[in-house]
Amino acid sequence: xxxxxxxxxxxxxxxxxxxxxxxxxxxxxxxxxxxxxxxxxxxxxxxxxxxxxxxxxxxxxxxxxxxxxxxxxxxxxxxxxxxxxxxxxxxxxxxxxxxxxxxxxxxxxxxxxxxxxxxxxxxxxxxxxxxxxxxxxxxxxxxxxxxxxxxxxxxxxxxxxxxxxxxxxxxxxxxxxxxxxxxxxxxxxxxxxxxxxxxxxxxxxxxxxxxxxxxxxxxxxxxxxxxxxxxxxxxxxxxxxxxxxxxxxxxxxxxxxxxxxxxxxxxxxxxxxxxxxxxxxxxxxxxxxxxxxxxxxxxxxxxxxxxxxxxxxxxxxxxxxxxxxxxxxxxxxxxxxxxxxxxxxxxxxxxxxxxxxxxxxxxxxxxxxxxxxxxxxxxxxxxxxxxxxxxxxxxxxxxxxxxxxxxxxxxxxxxxxxxxxxxxxxxxxxxxxxxxxxxxxxxxxxxxxxxxxxxxxxxxxxxxxxxxxxxxxxxxxxxxxxxxxxxxxxxxxxxxxxxxxxxxxxxxxxxxxxxxxxxxxxxxxxxxxxxxxxxxxxxxxxxxxxxxxxxxxxxxxxxxxxxxxxxxxxxxxxxxxxxxxxxxxxxxxxxxxxxxxxxxxxxxxxxxxxxxxxxxxxxxxxxxxxxxxxxxxxxxxxxxxxxxxxxxxxxxxxxxxxxxxxxxxxxxxxx
Numbered sequence: 001x002x003x004x005x006x007x008x009x010x011x012x013x014x015x016x017x018x019x020x021x022x023x024x025x026x027x028x029x030x031x032x033x034x035x036x037x038x039x040x041x042x043x044x045x046x047x048x049x050x051x052x053x054x055x056x057x058x059x060x061x062x063x064x065x066x067x068x069x070x071x072x073x074x075x076x077x078x079x080x081x082x083x084x085x086x087x088x089x090x091x092x093x094x095x096x097x098x099x100x101x102x103x104x105x106x107x108x109x110x111x112x113x114x115x116x117x118x119x120x121x122x123x124x125x126x127x128x129x130x131x132x133x134x135x136x137x138x139x140x141x142x143x144x145x146x147x148x149x150x151x152x153x154x155x156x157x158x159x160x161x162x163x164x165x166x167x168x169x170x171x172x173x174x175x176x177x178x179x180x181x182x183x184x185x186x187x188x189x190x191x192x193x194x195x196x197x198x199x200x201x202x203x204x205x206x207x208x209x210x211x212x213x214x215x216x217x218x219x220x221x222x223x224x225x226x227x228x229x230x231x232x233x234x235x236x237x238x239x240x241x242x243x244x245x246x247x248x249x250x251x252x253x254x255x256x257x258x259x260x261x262x263x264x265x266x267x268x269x270x271x272x273x274x275x276x277x278x279x280x281x282x283x284x285x286x287x288x289x290x291x292x293x294x295x296x297x298x299x300x301x302x303x304x305x306x307x308x309x310x311x312x313x314x315x316x317x318x319x320x321x322x323x324x325x326x327x328x329x330x331x332x333x334x335x336x337x338x339x340x341x342x343x344x345x346x347x348x349x350x351x352x353x354x355x356x357x358x359x360x361x362x363x364x365x366x367x368x369x370x371x372x373x374x375x376x377x378x379x380x381x382x383x384x385x386x387x388x389x390x391x392x393x394x395x396x397x398x399x400x401x402x403x404x405x406x407x408x409x410x411x412x413x414x415x416x417x418x419x420x421x422x423x424x425x426x427x428x429x430x431x432x433x434x435x436x437x438x439x440x441x442x443x444x445x446x447x448x449x450x451x452x453x454x455x456x457x458x459x460x461x462x463x464x465x466x467x468x469x470x471x472x473x474x475x476x477x478x479x480x481x482x483x484x485x486x487x488x489x490x491x492x493x494x495x496x497x498x499x500x501x502x503x504x505x506x507x508x509x510x511x512x513x514x515x516x517x518x519x520x521x522x523x524x525x526x527x528x529x530x531x532x533x534x535x536x537x538x539x540x541x542x543x544x545x546x547x548x549x550x551x552x553x554x555x556x557x558x559x560x561x562x563x564x565x566x567x568x569x570x571x572x573x574x575x576x577x578x579x580x581x582x583x584x585x586x587x588x589x590x591x592x593x594x595x596x597x598x599x600x601x602x603x604x605x606x607x608x609x610x611x612x613x614x615x616x617x618x619x620x621x622x623x624x625x626x627x628x629x630x631x632x633x634x635x636x637x638x639x640x641x642x643x644x645x646x647x648x649x650x651x652x653x654x655x656x657x658x659x660x661x662x663x664x665x666x667x668x669x670x671x
Contacts, residue, residue, distance in 0.1 A: 060367030082138035087204030093127035101337035185373030195363035205352030234310025414465035443630035458482030489573035491585035497551035529575035
């Protein structure tokens with residue numbers, strides 16, 4: 001059942017010592033370490049005081065305001081304007097209340113007092129109604145603003161990640177930043193705008209209440225602060241406890257997240273059952289959940305104590321306020337009507353201050369996570385190659401222009417090292433590919449074959465050396481122009497959760513709706529690509545043919561085997577009418593017969609096209625025009641099959657080993 005570990009009988013989080021590192025649940029052997037990005041800022045929050053928040057908050061609000069302004073100027077103006085107007089009417093109805101109370105507390109007969117109070121009462125009712133309408137309008141505008149903010153930030157993130165230099169996605173630091181930005185960072189964008197508006201709304205309410213008290217009598221203004229401070233203290237203290245709790249539970253939350261994925265994800269379902277893992281996983285999850293519940297209950301108890309303490313202090317402060325008002329009435333410093341209005345203003349100010357503290361706290365918290373998003377986007381946009389940007393955005397004195405076809409591709413002394421790697425993947429590789437040739441790259445794992453193919457396809461820029469299509473260096477050409485002229489059948493291809501048709505025509509010949517290419521029929525070039533790859537046999541077995549959704553997670557979806565998916569990936573490469581076809585281990589998921597048939601189809605389909613073939617199955621490269629053998633990032637052999645076998649080098653050794661595995665007495669007979 002694995003290693004057991006005990007939870008402490010009592011877990012304490014001391015709010016008075018926020019710098020003390022909270023305890024985490026011990027990790028489980030065998031479970032990967034996963035950092036939950038939505039907790040990445042908890043430690044910083046536990047160590048942040050109100051003074052720091054007050055100093056940094058204006059920048060957060062300014063950031064939120066710029067985001068809202070870009071999302072929708074109209075809705076931003078309406079939201080802010082209506083909230084300001086609502087604050088004005090808050091002050092107006094409080095002051096108008098004085099007129100009502102003055103009339104009601106006069107010495108006139110009761111009917112006369114009621115009659116005299118009616119005009120002021122009508123003003124109060126009108127002001128309250130208008131304030132409610134303005135607040136409703138502001139809420140409507142903000143509700144319109146939120147999805148527009150979400151759309152804006154999502155588009156910026158995905159525009160950057162789909163255009164960024166491919167080496168960025170091999171950088172572990174970049175990927176960590178991406179995870180934070182895509183997770184909590186995206187979620188925080190509309191929330192930071194919402195809380196910024198809440199800060200404005202609460203501040204306007206506070207100013208309205210304070211202004212009313214200042215107009216009634218200057219001494220009344222400090223009384224508002226006296227009653228509001230205890231509640232503000234309790235809110236800040238309670239929030240600090242929450243942050244400390246979240247930080248202490250990072251390990252447990254991470255553990256539950258991993259266990260829940262193991263129990264619900266379809267990828268693990270078969271092994272969970274075949275190895276009878278259900279009791280073990282449920283037991284592990286239950287212990288983690290029990291521990292989390294224990295910590296949360298302990299924090300809830302202490303938060304309740306803080307709240308009760310805050311309420312008691314608020315009660316004492318309120319009693320002092322009423323005593324002060326009573327003394328002022330006794331001394332004749334304020335009329336009775338003014339004192340009544342002051343009570344209403346103080347209660348309004350208390351509510352606004354409590355809302356303000358809550359909004360400030362959460363605005364600052366979400367601002368930290370939104371800052372992660374903004375920083376990532378800025379860093380990602382800096383890693384977009386200038387030549388990948390439109391000409392207007394990144395003018396270049398000399399832009400290369402690729403021919404629609406090419407006579408040859410020349411690789412000159414290319415070197416490349418992946419980010420964070422100690423050793424280079426390529427160490428000065430040179431080769432030559434002529435139009436219409438079939439050129440093979442062979443070598444053991446890690447020799448640099450796939451990396452070289454990606455550089456030739458314009459996916460990576462070399463650290464040194466260059467790649468020329470005819471006389472045009474790829475580093476002077478917009479990447480999109482290169483990619484339009486390359487078709488790739490990759491070893492690691494995507495199982496697109498779309499229709500079979502879209503899986504073949506991906507990026508070409510389909511408007512994204514899944515509609516056929518020519519009226520009620522099918523695109524002839526798509527059908528030809530499917531026949532050439534054998535994907536037509538796969539589609540024939542699908543319930544809705546090319547309109548079948550290839551994802552069983554959706555209703556009516558179908559599931560394919562690895563070999564069937566690979567045939568669709570090959571069809572996708574065949575369908576793309578590009579002068580260079582790169583086949584990177586295209587038969588990895590196929591059986592021997594299907595592999596042989598596929599290579600025959602590639603030879604037939606590639607008639608007149610240039611093919612770069614990467615494979616470990618050396619029997620398949622015997623008929624290549626030229627074979628380059630790579631080892632540790634260097635080209636160590638070059639020639640056709642006969643010349644390399646006669647040389648007796650690495651290629652001959654590898655080929656003989658594979659031939660022996662098939663029981664062929666003559667290595668030339670393999671395949």
